[in-house]
Amino acid sequence: MAFKVLKPGVLSLLQDLGRYGYHAVGLSNGGPMDEYAFRLANRLLDNNPNAPQVEITYGLLVLQATADTTIALCGADLGAKLNDKPLLVWQTYAIQAGDRLSFHQPQHGLRAYLAVKGGFQCEAALSSVSTVMREHVGGLTGKGDKLQKGDLLAFEPYSEPYQNRVPRHAIPDYSQTNIPMIMGYQHEHFSCVEKAHFLSSNYQVSQSFDRMGYRLEGRSIAYSGDGIISEGIAYGSIQIPKDGQPIVLLKDRQTIGGYPKMGCVTTWGGSLLSQKMAGDSVHFEAIPVEEEEKESLLFEARLNSIS
Template identity: 55%
Template sequence: MSFEVIKPGILSTLQDWGRYGYQHIGLTTGGPMDEHAFCWANWLLENEMNMAQIEITWGKLILKAHEPTIIALTGADLKAKLNDQYISPWTTYNISKGDILSFDSPVQGLRAYLAVLGGFNVKDSLGSIATIVREHIGGLANGEPLKEGDLIPFSPSSENHLKRVPKWAIPDYGAPLSLGVMLGYQQDSFSKTALDTFFSTQYEVSQNIDRMGYRLTGTPISGALNGIISEGIAYGSIQVPQDGQPIILMKDRQTIGGYPKLGCLSALGASRLAQRAPGTSVSFFPMEIEQAEAERYLFDQVVLG
């Protein structure tokens, strides 16, 4: 009643919606880097939205099914195969006992999400299955990524459940990326020239990216503050260190930080960034919080019902 990990891939982790209520003791939230793809995967299977999935980063994961089930695959195209047949993301597939699921390197996007009908049956840690390697919490054991020989349990099912995400909801991860930024209370420490530079510059995703943050490279921006007293940090915050190169904080971010923050992406905006590999160009535009709230409201109405 499980998937066996034949090869663990570059970075494959179990993630649910995240671990909330513990940032005051230094535990970050974790959770899916791409909430859009994660939510649609559970939607395809009519799962509860918090049911855990496998987040597959960069591919190379190979799984063997020990029982039948139905899977949903969303997010990046990692040249997935079911046995010897290529399969596309954003749809469901029936899995039989003995089937082999494999993932290669990315064609488009960076992270794929694999959900099973009814979710994976994994014990939670402090109310969540979310894997946070740095903090040794979540996943199958002690925050470890999936490794060869791991068994990921689920409840078997022989149902026929074929469903596909609507075409209008499937992102194009190769399209130009422009993200809305809600300016924060520290915006006054950045001059009009610095803000104009930020919003008119094409930045590039650097090689220095992970689940903690995305470092960008481009025209430096500077502010009046070289540092601040460390304070709590929100998902999607845009820190500006002394070198003037923005850092966008992601799901496994530290809980506090001492760099001034220009503003913040929305969760859906950060999800779009999470699918972009090093070398991708990204630009920004000012966005009011009401616009972000409206976008989220519409998304939740469609996906969460």
Template identity: 60%
Template structure:
């Protein structure tokens, strides 16, 4: 049984937690841009944490159910409706055969996640179904295609449904403008004045942003070095290219790069950033490794305790 794609929307992608262990051969990880929203979606349905979901960017997606099931919607509010009746994210809903689920344009945030009981059934490529369009890997076809009109998103039919909602205190605040960043070993290539400039400046999300990376626009940041020998790129790395405009590298990032880096945004900070639209304004806030680990531990402990 399946959801039939009536309208594919702007960008709807099959995702799990990512394709790990292959960066040495040039393949990136992929996976959900907003990891905590993804994890809560599976938790609401008692799914395995890695069960496949749909990441819906900017909405405009319409699906028709071909069998009963239970779903969870997390992440952004994309003005979702079920059979024409408005529904809100961060909770579960019972789905009956012939129900129509529609995602419109964002009310707040940018990316929503649709989880189904037991996960969507897809054939993994290199151990993952994560869709990376640039690398032509993952998704329904295994070739990195985004969802198309007429696609069938298979799942196991289920009449079991539990009405659940994420605790309000655990729902991220997508209006947050401070993005936490852990300084890298290259931050000393920036003068103390440039560092102060970086952390006290407002940056605007560029329209030239995607799953590979978010480009920032603001006052240029200058490094004492113009380039480095290419090296591996970690999730969240904030590169400062020659034009001085920061680039935050995210889930579909390249695996190596040769620009100096101020640091890395945390996984939670990257999730908040991924919900920002072009034109939104953010600031970077310094955080130590210990603080970042403590923040992640608390958020994961809350989720696991709720499970």
């Protein structure tokens, strides 16, 4: 039993929470760009937190169900419809065999997450189904392929009544332009003036953005050091290359790099950024580690409040 892919859309990828323990051989984590939306979708269905979902970037995906199930939609509003009925995000819907589920173009945000009761069934590649196209790993084929017309997204049928939704207070505000970040140890090699410019400037998302990272355009930031030796790259690293235009490295980032880094966006900051499109404006907000820990605990509490 499955969803049959009638139209694959712009970029539709199977993702779980990511592939860990393989940086030594050059493999990135992968996983959902908007981890918060992903986790909320699985929680709505009382799924395992790591249950695979489809990450839908931009839209234009069309699926047809071959069996009954229940789905959850979270993340961006991509104009989803069940047959001809418009659907809201952040809640569950009953699906019957023969139903057609379609996604159109972004109304608000960029990436939506489609979860199914019990999770989509797919054989793991190196302990994860997460699709990393650049590394040719994960997904339905295990080779990093995005969804194609005719693919079958298998699931266990489910026909019991099941309704759930994310409480209003727990729904993210994707219009937020402040991106929380934590300053890194290399920020000491940027002058006080350059750090002030960085934290007081607005940046626009450039045309060059993908799952690997977001290139930003705005005030150029100068680095006063002599350069650094290549080192491991953490999720959310904000690199400052020679042209001074920040690059935020995300889920499909390379594992090592040698550009100086101002710091890292938080998990919540990365989720917010992943919902931005070219031309959208962002502003970095430095927060202490303690505040990030508090925000993480608050999210876990909100997640656990969904019954």
